[in-house]
Each structure stands twice: as structure tokens, then as C-alpha cells.
Amino acid sequence: MKRLAITAKGAAERWVGWEVASVCLLCLTGAACSPSAESDSTASAHAEGQVVYFDVGLKSYLERPIFDVFVGGQDIGLDGGQPHGGPGGLMTGVQFRLGPQNVSWRDAGTGATTKAVNQPVLTPDMAKHQYLGVHIYPDNTVELVPDDGWPDPTARGEEINRQWRASHGQ
Known part of the structure; x- marks a missing residue:
């Protein structure tokens, strides 16, 4: 029977891997990487009060x-x-x-x-x-x-x- 040893470094690498995978998934679905109104100040400035x-x-x-x-x-x-x-x-x-x-x-x-x-x-x-x-x-x-x-x-x-x-x- 093999024992699995998880070090602090290994846990951190897995955590960073999850973060990268989550961002990639969000980008693929368009949720995090879609253009926003802030990317073009004139796009957000079309009505009084903007x-x-x-x-x-x-x-x-x-x-x-x-x-x-x-x-x-x-x-x-x-x-x-x-x-x-x-x-x-x-x-x-x-x-x-x-x-x-x-x-x-x-x-x-x-x-x-x-x-x-x-x-x-x-x-x-x-x-x-x-x-x-x-x-x-x-x-x-x-x-x-x-x-x-x-x-x-x-x-x-x-x-x-x-x-x-x-x-x-x-």
C-alpha cells in the first residue's frame, strides 16, 4: 500500500493549479473575459448620469x-x-x-x-x-x-x- 504525502509546497501547487483552471474555465465560458463598458469610456457615457x-x-x-x-x-x-x-x-x-x-x-x-x-x-x-x-x-x-x-x-x-x-x- 502506497502512502500519499502532501507537503505544504505540493498543496500550494495544487491550489495555484485550481486557480489557473478556474480562470481558464471562466474565460472559456466568457464570464470573466468579456469586454466591459470600462474598456471604452465613451461606451459607458451614453446617457445623462453615466x-x-x-x-x-x-x-x-x-x-x-x-x-x-x-x-x-x-x-x-x-x-x-x-x-x-x-x-x-x-x-x-x-x-x-x-x-x-x-x-x-x-x-x-x-x-x-x-x-x-x-x-x-x-x-x-x-x-x-x-x-x-x-x-x-x-x-x-x-x-x-x-x-x-x-x-x-x-x-x-x-x-x-x-x-x-x-x-x-x-
């Missing part, structure tokens, strides 16, 4: 620095004052829901919270891009501009900066 992700660049054209900038309930950072909001920064992988966005920020000098007078909308077409420029203007309006690269100032923002430099002798 989640999308952006790398966000904030551009403030306000006179004073701002902080606690929120878009759709997500904190996207802070930005300096004029003439062009400082060097800028980028928040990566920020999660948003498609649809209307409430936008607010706090003034770094007074601490007062301001809410945008408009409610910009994130659309499924915008979700096809990696970057989202959030542009805050002196009239307290906000523009959301999708881009495939680092967000640049808008034409409106460039004009605000030009006027600021002219009025401040720069």
Missing part, C-alpha cells in the same frame, strides 16, 4: 486666487489670480457624471463662496476626450471645454488676459 473620467485643467480669469473649486461635487483644486491664473495644474482621473454641472469656488482673500450663474453640461461627445478645461470668467460664468491635450486658454480667456495686461501696464 460616469466619465477626465484629466482636468482649471483656468481662472478672476482677479483673485480661488480655491475649493467644485464641479459636479468633485474638488478640482485651486488657481491663482490674473494675469493668467499662475502656472496651472492638473487633476488626473476626476470622476464626473454626464449632465448639468453645478460649479462653485471660494475667494482666497475673503473666503466667500461663489456659485456659477450658469450650469454647464457634460455631454457624451465630450467624454471622447481625455482632458477637460474648466474656465471661470469674471462674470461668474463657467465653460467646460474638452480637449485631447493640455487645456489651453479659450479665446474669451485670452481677451480677458489681454485687457488685464493693458490696464495694468504690462
Whole structure:
């Protein structure tokens, strides 16, 4: 009569073998290896309320620095004052829901919270891009501009900066 000796190494090898066999079986049945909506961010972004992700660049054209900038309930950072909001920064992988966005920020000098007078909308077409420029203007309006690269100032923002430099002798 043969005795069967199972060592810890042998048990571990059998366990790993079971895991590999289980994954292979799931792949063959399609349960674990089928494409998901997450593999294509635009595929999951077809209806209002769907989640999308952006790398966000904030551009403030306000006179004073701002902080606690929120878009759709997500904190996207802070930005300096004029003439062009400082060097800028980028928040990566920020999660948003498609649809209307409430936008607010706090003034770094007074601490007062301001809410945008408009409610910009994130659309499924915008979700096809990696970057989202959030542009805050002196009239307290906000523009959301999708881009495939680092967000640049808008034409409106460039004009605000030009006027600021002219009025401040720069």
C-alpha cells in the first residue's frame, strides 16, 4: 500500500493549479473575459448620469486666487489670480457624471463662496476626450471645454488676459 504525502509546497501547487483552471474555465465560458463598458469610456457615457473620467485643467480669469473649486461635487483644486491664473495644474482621473454641472469656488482673500450663474453640461461627445478645461470668467460664468491635450486658454480667456495686461501696464 502506497502512502500519499502532501507537503505544504505540493498543496500550494495544487491550489495555484485550481486557480489557473478556474480562470481558464471562466474565460472559456466568457464570464470573466468579456469586454466591459470600462474598456471604452465613451461606451459607458451614453446617457445623462453615466460616469466619465477626465484629466482636468482649471483656468481662472478672476482677479483673485480661488480655491475649493467644485464641479459636479468633485474638488478640482485651486488657481491663482490674473494675469493668467499662475502656472496651472492638473487633476488626473476626476470622476464626473454626464449632465448639468453645478460649479462653485471660494475667494482666497475673503473666503466667500461663489456659485456659477450658469450650469454647464457634460455631454457624451465630450467624454471622447481625455482632458477637460474648466474656465471661470469674471462674470461668474463657467465653460467646460474638452480637449485631447493640455487645456489651453479659450479665446474669451485670452481677451480677458489681454485687457488685464493693458490696464495694468504690462
